[in-house]
Amino acid sequence: MRHLVTLRDVTTEEIQRIFALTADLKAKLQKGIREPILPGRVMALMFEKPSLRTRVSFEAGMAHMGGSSMMLGDDVGFGKRERVDDFSRVLSEYIDVLVMRCKQHSSVVEVAKYASCSVINGLTDSSHPCQALADLYTIDCHVKSLEQAKLAWVGDANNVARSLALACGKLGVHFAVATPPGYEFKEDFLADLNKECPGMNLTLTNDPTEAVRGASAVYTDVWASMGQEKEQQQRRKDFGPYQVNGKLMSAAPNEALFMHCLPARRGEEVTDEVMDSPNSVIVEQAGNRMHVQKGILAWLLAAQH
Ligand code: CP
Ligand code: NVA
Numbered sequence: 001m002r003h004l005v006t007l008r009d010v011t012t013e014e015i016q017r018i019f020a021l022t023a024d025l026k027a028k029l030q031k032g033i034r035e036p037i038l039p040g041r042v043m044a045l046m047f048e049k050p051s052l053r054t055r056v057s058f059e060a061g062m063a064h065m066g067g068s069s070m071m072l073g074d075d076v077g078f079g080k081r082e083r084v085d086d087f088s089r090v091l092s093e094y095i096d097v098l099v100m101r102c103k104q105h106s107s108v109v110e111v112a113k114y115a116s117c118s119v120i121n122g123l124t125d126s127s128h129p130c131q132a133l134a135d136l137y138t139i140d141c142h143v144k145s146l147e148q149a150k151l152a153w154v155g156d157a158n159n160v161a162r163s164l165a166l167a168c169g170k171l172g173v174h175f176a177v178a179t180p181p182g183y184e185f186k187e188d189f190l191a192d193l194n195k196e197c198p199g200m201n202l203t204l205t206n207d208p209t210e211a212v213r214g215a216s217a218v219y220t221d222v223w224a225s226m227g228q229e230k231e232q233q234q235r236r237k238d239f240g241p242y243q244v245n246g247k248l249m250s251a252a253p254n255e256a257l258f259m260h261c262l263p264a265r266r267g268e269e270v271t272d273e274v275m276d277s278p279n280s281v282i283v284e285q286a287g288n289r290m291h292v293q294k295g296i297l298a299w300l301l302a303a304q305h
Contacts (some may be wrong), residue, residue, distance in 0.1 A: 005112050110246070135164060255279070
């Protein structure tokens with residue numbers, strides 16, 4: 001059974017296939033065409049953290065394709081009522097695909113291990129693969145070629161940054177990461193990235209200006225992710241010089257896009273001026289979550305038969 005737990009689960013060619021499906025489905029939707037290509041297919045979503053984009057975009061996308069979806073609540077008792085292997089095997093009897101947003105990445109890995117339905121990671125503490133695919137698709141729509149593009153990440157080397165690193169590595173994009181000292185990627189992640197994407201163009205720095213120089217897109221995210229609320233105060237101090245504002249954007253090329261996975265804390269990691277600038281593609285990026293996830297569902301569910 002194919003899953004999308006991290007981007008290690010897909011090859012470059014498979015990502016390109018997902019992007020081709022996405023482009024087709026998006027073009028059709030823009031003409032008002034919603035082909036029921038997944039009739040009777042059932043998706044369940046189980047979220048341990050809040051969500052606007054991921055939940056609604058998956059549900060809307062599945063509806064467009066003629067399938068159905070259900071949000072599982074606390075009543076299913078994940079991790080409480082029964083062992084995870086029993087939970088996973090039983091749920092697989094009913095549904096075709098499960099989207100999970102979990103506090104711990106290991107929960108998604110564990111469910112996928114026993115599932116005979118597809119499992120999609122809708123964000124964990126360590127990765128956000130659907131976000132990264134939608135982001136790279138968005139960049140692809142704006143640049144001449146991904147192989148010549150540079151994505152600058154300014155902020156915390158968090159779940160979104162890790163998935164973007166893998167996505168950039170697989171698609172030949174130069175990824176430049178500027179973090180405050182102490183917030184860099186961990187060594188074990190870098191070793192794994194190097195194994196998965198040998199020879200990728202990766203710049204690691206503590207200097208945001210260096211990262212954004214020559215960038216096709218500048219990307220940031222909240223300084224404290226969900227679950228890190230207690231570190232908020234400390235992080236506000238540590239990340240202050242890493243705010244994406246007009247001054248930092250002026251060190252990037254004039255045409256550089258501004259990106260954010262959202263939700264944003266306006267006035268912290270990014271100013272209103274940048275969020276609302278003509279270069280900002282935040283809404284298109286959020287819209288592409290749905291289009292790319294439709295591509296992922298169409299690809300994954302076709303692969304089941
Ligand atoms: N970007 C993103 O995953 O948004 P939600 O947390 O609203 O799903
Ligand atoms: N890094 C953020 C992303 C939210 C979509 C978080 O995990 O809270």
